[in-house]
Amino acid sequence: MSDHVYPRPDLPRFSVAERDRRWARLRTLMARDGLDVILALNNSSSWDQGNGNGRYLSSVGGNCASVSVVFPIDGDVTVVTGPVPSPDFWLQSQDWVTDIRTAFFNATPMVIDRIVELGLERGRIGLAGLAGVAREPEGLVSHGAYAALRERLPHAELVNATAPMVEARVVKSEEEIAMLRQGVILVEGAFDILTRSAVAGATECAVYAAMVSHIVEQGGEPGALLLFAAGNPLPPFVSTLPSRRALEPGDAVLVEADGKYCGYLGHGAMTHWVSGPDPVDRAMAELQLSAMRRCCEAMKPGRRLADLVAVCEEAAAGTPYACSPIVHSRGTGLDAPVLVNRPRDAWTEGWEIEENSVFVVKPLVSAADGRKMMWGDTVVVRAQGAERLGSRPAVAE
Secondary structure, eight states: OOSOOOOOOOOOOOOHHHHHHHHHHHHHHHHHHTOSEEEEOOOOHHHHGGGHHHHHHHSOOOTTOOEEEEEESSSOOEEEEOSSSOHHHHHHHOSSOOEEEEOSSOOHHHHHHHHHHTTOTTSEEEETTSSOBTTBTTOSSOHHHHHHHHHHOTTSEEEEOHHHHHHHHSBOOHHHHHHHHHHHHHHHHHHHHHHHHOOTTOBHHHHHHHHHHHHHHTTOOTTOOEEEEEESSOOSSOBSSOOSOBOOTTOEEEEEEEEEETTEEEEEEEEEETTOOOHHHHHHHHHHHHHHHHHHHHOOTTOBTTHHHHHHHHHHTTSSOEEEOEEEEOSSSSOSOEEESBOOSHHHHTOBOOTTBEEEEOOEEEOTTSOEEEOBEEEEEETTEEEESOOOOOTTO
């Protein structure tokens, strides 16, 4: 660190007790799996969600900053960052890690140097995100990084450490849940702005900018997901590139948004109608709200995530609409499991819901003419079912 004393950033941060809790939990899993060290290498994909493992382990990161973490089963945790921001900033912004090193746009050589310092040239090295990552089945580790590890550490055993990271991260502490709740507050404030500003004549990009501005002004991190689709009928998919098109009186606006707070992603989804919902829109919204409530009631510890497919189908029975679940875990990014319409693999099919796990629940309702409606919130699983972290009412309420 330089001799200059920089102002301490006023940022949310986790307690040292929370650090000790999660480090002890992960090291227990590492001992079980015979891992000497876990590497979480930089990957800022998916709105920086690819760096979720490193952020979870070190509390360092944000705004797509380059962060790689060396997490040994004992000893100091090391963070390797890019040149901007400097270690001075990271040392001031969190209380967990003091060994922060800078690599000039190539962290892997310094990561390997740290492994050598630890005497683990022949160790069993776990690569977090090597394969089997939610939404990234091919993994988060670049071919170049893997090749460099293999070349410089020829006697080490390189293994996939995605599973123990998922196991450690899926059940949340009350501190984590509090951060997720703050993220949801940011999203709900942005949704309030949407309902006020998405009027006929307003441009998509102006509405989008106002929502982003609110999230950042209220202490949220920049660069978080905000998907936006508008039209009559709605485009088939939400977009990350709002256009200069002016909204028209018959338009619907479908939005999904993350509020990123201390690295934790509170999420919400909503549909807004520029001139208000017509009778079909309202009927679909009422069905969606019913499906949401049914899913929350069903999400008790020990139930299978796949059961929510039938819950949504039963909610739509006897109506002219279809309903399918969109349910995925929430935390620092790319959290497993992910259920979209149906389980895509045996792992998701058999997933048992655990108390204090956190999910986004946003059933999708669609009509034969292509019309669709979505509304959802982030929820935490409690003994009697899922509890919403948000408070904003749905249009049907």
